[in-house]
Every structure is written in C-alpha cells, then in structure tokens.
Amino acid sequence: MESALDVNLIGNFLDPREMGASGSEDTVVIEMGKKIGDAHVITVNCPDRTGLGCDICRIILDFGLYITKGDVTTDGVWCYIVLWVVPHYDTLRLRWSHLKNQLVSVCPSCSTYFVLNLMSPCPASTPVYLLKFFCLDRNGLLHDVTQVLTELELSIQTVKVTTTPDGRVLDLFFITDNMDLLHTEKRQEETRGKFRSVLGESCISCELQLAGPEYECHQNVPSLSPAVAEELLTSEQFTAEDNRAQVLSDDMTKLKNVSVTFDNSLSPANTLLQIQCVDHRGLLYDVLRTLKDFDIKISYGRFSPQTQGHWDLDLFIQLKDGNKIVDLDKQNSLCSRLKAEMLHPLRVIITNRGPDAELLVANPVELSGKGRPRVFYDVTLSLKVLGICIFSAEIRRYTASGREWEVYRFLLDENCLFQLGSASARNEIVNKVRRTLMGW
The missing domain is CATH 3.30.70.260 (ACT domain)
Incomplete structure (x- = not known):
C-alpha cells in the first residue's frame, strides 16, 4: 500500500477533472480540439504493464503527432494516461479512428491482464x-x-x-x-x-x-x-x-542544456527522476523507450514544456521488482543513457x-x-x-x-x-x- 505521501503526490500530479477527460469507459478516448490550433486530448485507461507508455508514444509519433504535455498515474495494476497532441504534418490525412485502434491494440485487456498475471504476452509475428x-x-x-x-x-x-x-x-x-x-x-x-x-x-x-x-x-x-x-x-x-x-552552433548550445537528477527522499516507494532538456520531436518516446529498455516502471509523472522550447519531466519510477533505484551504478548508467538520448x-x-x-x-x-x-x-x-x-x-x-x-x-x-x-x-x-x- 502506498504511503499518505505517495497518495498526495498522485493527487497533485493528476486530477481527471482538471484535464476535462471523458467519463467514457472506453480504453482509449480521443477528444478533438474545439478550434483550429487547439491540442487534441488522448486518454488511455487500462491495466498497466511495463513499457506501455513507450508503446503509446511510439504510435503517436508514427501518426505524425507531437505531444505538447502529458500526465500519467498507476497503482501498479491500473494506469491512467492523458496526452495533449498536435499534428506535425497534414492533419487532413490523419485517420483518427485508426489511431485509436492502434492505441487500443497495445493496451492490455482486463481478461489478458488477470489471466496472464501481469506477464506480457508474446506478440504474434506480423507477416512481411x-x-x-x-x-x-x-x-x-x-x-x-x-x-x-x-x-x-x-x-x-x-x-x-x-x-x-x-x-x-x-x-x-x-x-x-x-x-x-x-x-x-x-x-x-x-x-x-x-x-x-x-x-x-x-x-x-x-x-x-x-x-x-x-x-x-x-x-x-x-x-x-x-x-x-x-x-x-x-x-x-x-x-x-x-x-x-556537424550541427549548427545554436543547436549545440540548446542540446547541451540537459539535466538528469535522482531523488530518493520524497517518496518511500519511488525514485523521483527529473529531466530538464531542450524539446525535440519524439522526446517523450526517447525517454520512455530508455526506461522500457532498463525495465523500469513509471508510477506517476508529469511532462510539461517550459520557456523557449525546454521541457521539464518529473517521473516517479521503480525497478521491476518494486524497489527504488538506490544503487549508484544503476543511477549513473541510466543517467548516461538518458543524456545520450537527449543529446543525439x-x-x-x-x-x-x-x-x-x-x-x-x-x-x-x-x-x-x-x-x-x-x-x-x-x-x-x-x-x-x-x-x-x-x-x-x-x-x-x-x-x-x-x-x-x-x-x-x-x-x-x-x-x-x-x-x-x-x-x-x-x-x-x-x-x-x-x-x-x-x-x-
């Protein structure tokens, strides 16, 4: 059971009423922006598994969408993800129903979740x-x-x-x-x-x-x-x-402003991972892909842009066994990989x-x-x-x-x-x- 501190942190990070998320029981809900230029809101509500956020961000990137901000929370069994997206490319050709179907396809179903007891099923081979x-x-x-x-x-x-x-x-x-x-x-x-x-x-x-x-x-x-x-x-x-x-000097200056820090003092159950870096297409995918490759679970977090194209990412994370990341070698290894992904x-x-x-x-x-x-x-x-x-x-x-x-x-x-x-x-x-x- 999470401590009172962790419950308060979840509440501070994610309030569905604040985000105007739909009350629908659908696994994936896409709420279109009210006018041209408004972000569209994608809500995912399903059983949790390690790497789910990465798979969702990969599909969103594949459909030519850019994530402007996001929130995620999970109790280790169920997750709730809200992402605000805008098109990078021609939105007239974007088939939103197909995007929803692709997102649903990577979300565990209730029956799959409980039958397999949190084990990720082996994906069927796709014909080439x-x-x-x-x-x-x-x-x-x-x-x-x-x-x-x-x-x-x-x-x-x-x-x-x-x-x-x-x-x-x-x-x-x-x-x-x-x-x-x-x-x-x-x-x-x-x-x-x-x-x-x-x-x-x-x-x-x-x-x-x-x-x-x-x-x-x-x-x-x-x-x-x-x-x-x-x-x-x-x-x-x-x-x-x-x-x-072979990049422009102003690009290099932006890229060098990368900060990755760990804090184990705020939560008895999670390590706080804080990332500050310049924005780029697929940024959230790159971060979550790295965490997935390290077999790290996200308990809750918030991703939001700051001034002049910089992002702040606050993620409360655990190892797959539910422990915090206290080993300095593991912290240094993850920090080095994240910085490499942010730099290039x-x-x-x-x-x-x-x-x-x-x-x-x-x-x-x-x-x-x-x-x-x-x-x-x-x-x-x-x-x-x-x-x-x-x-x-x-x-x-x-x-x-x-x-x-x-x-x-x-x-x-x-x-x-x-x-x-x-x-x-x-x-x-x-x-x-x-x-x-x-x-x-």
Missing part, C-alpha cells in the same frame, strides 16, 4: 510483404512513395532502392501492415492503386506479394567500415567543434563511398526490436526539399557497443545543385536532415 516497383526516376520520387506508405499505415521494415544507368529505378520495400489487412485482395488492390496513381505514367510495373527468402537476405549486417561505424555509432558525447556532430537521439553524417557521397542516419533500436518511426519519411523529405536525388538507398540493422542500430544509407546523386565534395554543402545537408528529424 514485398512491394516491388520499376519506374522512371524523378526528383522526390522516393519521398512520394514513402508518403503513400505512411498514409496507408504500412511500416517499412527494410528497403533496397537502385537506380539504373538509363534513369530507371527499382524499389524493393519490405513492409508490414499496421491494420493487418494486407492479406485481403481489397487491401492489396488499394495499395497497388495508390502507387499507380502517385507514379503515374512513369510506372513500368508494380507488384505486391508475401516476402520470401529475399527478406532474410536483405537483413544481413551492413558493411560499414570500422572508421565510419566509430563516427556514426559509438560516439556518446560530442562538442560543437567535433566534425562528427539520431546520428547524421555524410561520408565518402568510393567517389560518391553517402548520407548515413542511425537510431537505436528498442530491445523489443522496433525501430524509430518516420525516419525514412523525414530524411527523404529533407532531400526532396533540397533538390537532391537519391541514387540508391537501403535500411539495415547494425550492432555496435552492445546495442542494435537501424542504419539508413542514401547514396546521393552528384547531378544536383549541391557540390557534394564541398564541406559547406555537406554540412548544409546534414543540418537540414538533422533539424527535420528533430522537428526544429
């Missing part, structure tokens, strides 16, 4: 499909294709894009269906029809089928040189003068691949095996805006420093407005891609 199309190349093609996949709620698992010398492109997208309907002829025909529409007369062929052995072949470890792997994956801290950072949740560099320039983007993979949503979308959008054509692209997994990374590789076409051999041009590309990914 191969979308293959051959067409004439043009500027922005890859992003247009990625946008259609996003609108159809099809997730990219890996991709192989190759441009032929005669200006044609062969794209192999290995995808999964968030709606789990791609086995039906109606869903397949909708998908093919959307792609034929966006490709227009440039489309030579478009095929969709269950992925075969070729998927496992494309899952092989990418051949990064040791020097590139060191530059991209293993640097935990960097400075404004470090060439690996995504790594972006340009390096040489033979005579050509290659853009590399990497992000850590959850221990559950899930990569970060919308990275491919944002990178291809940045390159489209800059007028840079992509000669080839691929997504692979790579292991370094005991962590798995998702690595996006884009071989850039020299026939563009940028002199890709110029350091200033490369920095401009890196800055544009990074700022788009960070939502700045």
Whole structure:
C-alpha cells in the first residue's frame, strides 16, 4: 500500500477533472480540439504493464503527432494516461479512428491482464510483404512513395532502392501492415492503386506479394567500415567543434542544456527522476523507450514544456521488482543513457563511398526490436526539399557497443545543385536532415 505521501503526490500530479477527460469507459478516448490550433486530448485507461507508455508514444509519433504535455498515474495494476497532441504534418490525412485502434491494440485487456498475471504476452509475428516497383526516376520520387506508405499505415521494415544507368529505378520495400489487412485482395488492390496513381505514367510495373527468402537476405549486417561505424555509432558525447556532430552552433548550445537528477527522499516507494532538456520531436518516446529498455516502471509523472522550447519531466519510477533505484551504478548508467538520448537521439553524417557521397542516419533500436518511426519519411523529405536525388538507398540493422542500430544509407546523386565534395554543402545537408528529424 502506498504511503499518505505517495497518495498526495498522485493527487497533485493528476486530477481527471482538471484535464476535462471523458467519463467514457472506453480504453482509449480521443477528444478533438474545439478550434483550429487547439491540442487534441488522448486518454488511455487500462491495466498497466511495463513499457506501455513507450508503446503509446511510439504510435503517436508514427501518426505524425507531437505531444505538447502529458500526465500519467498507476497503482501498479491500473494506469491512467492523458496526452495533449498536435499534428506535425497534414492533419487532413490523419485517420483518427485508426489511431485509436492502434492505441487500443497495445493496451492490455482486463481478461489478458488477470489471466496472464501481469506477464506480457508474446506478440504474434506480423507477416512481411514485398512491394516491388520499376519506374522512371524523378526528383522526390522516393519521398512520394514513402508518403503513400505512411498514409496507408504500412511500416517499412527494410528497403533496397537502385537506380539504373538509363534513369530507371527499382524499389524493393519490405513492409508490414499496421491494420493487418494486407492479406485481403481489397487491401492489396488499394495499395497497388495508390502507387499507380502517385507514379503515374512513369510506372513500368508494380507488384505486391508475401516476402520470401529475399527478406532474410536483405537483413544481413551492413558493411560499414570500422572508421565510419566509430563516427556514426559509438560516439556518446560530442562538442560543437567535433566534425562528427556537424550541427549548427545554436543547436549545440540548446542540446547541451540537459539535466538528469535522482531523488530518493520524497517518496518511500519511488525514485523521483527529473529531466530538464531542450524539446525535440519524439522526446517523450526517447525517454520512455530508455526506461522500457532498463525495465523500469513509471508510477506517476508529469511532462510539461517550459520557456523557449525546454521541457521539464518529473517521473516517479521503480525497478521491476518494486524497489527504488538506490544503487549508484544503476543511477549513473541510466543517467548516461538518458543524456545520450537527449543529446543525439539520431546520428547524421555524410561520408565518402568510393567517389560518391553517402548520407548515413542511425537510431537505436528498442530491445523489443522496433525501430524509430518516420525516419525514412523525414530524411527523404529533407532531400526532396533540397533538390537532391537519391541514387540508391537501403535500411539495415547494425550492432555496435552492445546495442542494435537501424542504419539508413542514401547514396546521393552528384547531378544536383549541391557540390557534394564541398564541406559547406555537406554540412548544409546534414543540418537540414538533422533539424527535420528533430522537428526544429
């Protein structure tokens, strides 16, 4: 049983009447903003499990929404989460009913909760499909294709894009269906029809089928040189003068203002984790993903933006066994990982691949095996805006420093407005891609 101090803390952190949450018994309730510009309120009310907040934030990020503030509380059995969200992208294409269905799908049901006695069920394997199309190349093609996949709620698992010398492109997208309907002829025909529409007369062929052995072949470890792997994956801290950072100095100043502290004096049952940092897209997902990977439970907390784009996060947390985090080594390990995620949740560099320039983007993979949503979308959008054509692209997994990374590789076409051999041009590309990914 929680002490009176803990009960008071819960009351101070979360009052449903204060937030105007719906009294509906639905697991997920989405209350639309009353006027343009108002935040929409997502309320989740269901049995609790470790990592649930991370999974919810990942779905919200995948749907192109930005969390402006949030509250969460749990008694260890039941949780109540309220998040205020606004669209990052075109809200006209956002299917709110599908968002609700996805959120409900990750929430434990009452029967599942009590039957499994708090054990997380093993997720069923999702079938992977191969979308293959051959067409004439043009500027922005890859992003247009990625946008259609996003609108159809099809997730990219890996991709192989190759441009032929005669200006044609062969794209192999290995995808999964968030709606789990791609086995039906109606869903397949909708998908093919959307792609034929966006490709227009440039489309030579478009095929969709269950992925075969070729998927496992494309899952092989990418051949990064040791020097590139060191530059991209293993640097935990960097400075404004470090060439690996390649970010604008004002961005670096903002990123350095990161504070992570622990306090075990306020609650007999929980450790207070306080984080102060600059805002970026997916911030809450990055924090909760880290806690999930450390198998840490959140008892209650509040996330709110402060002045000039900075956030304060106050989280009362426990180890999975219900104890506080008093071990200094565990505190230091968690603190170091959280700071790394706040400083550079995504790594972006340009390096040489033979005579050509290659853009590399990497992000850590959850221990559950899930990569970060919308990275491919944002990178291809940045390159489209800059007028840079992509000669080839691929997504692979790579292991370094005991962590798995998702690595996006884009071989850039020299026939563009940028002199890709110029350091200033490369920095401009890196800055544009990074700022788009960070939502700045």
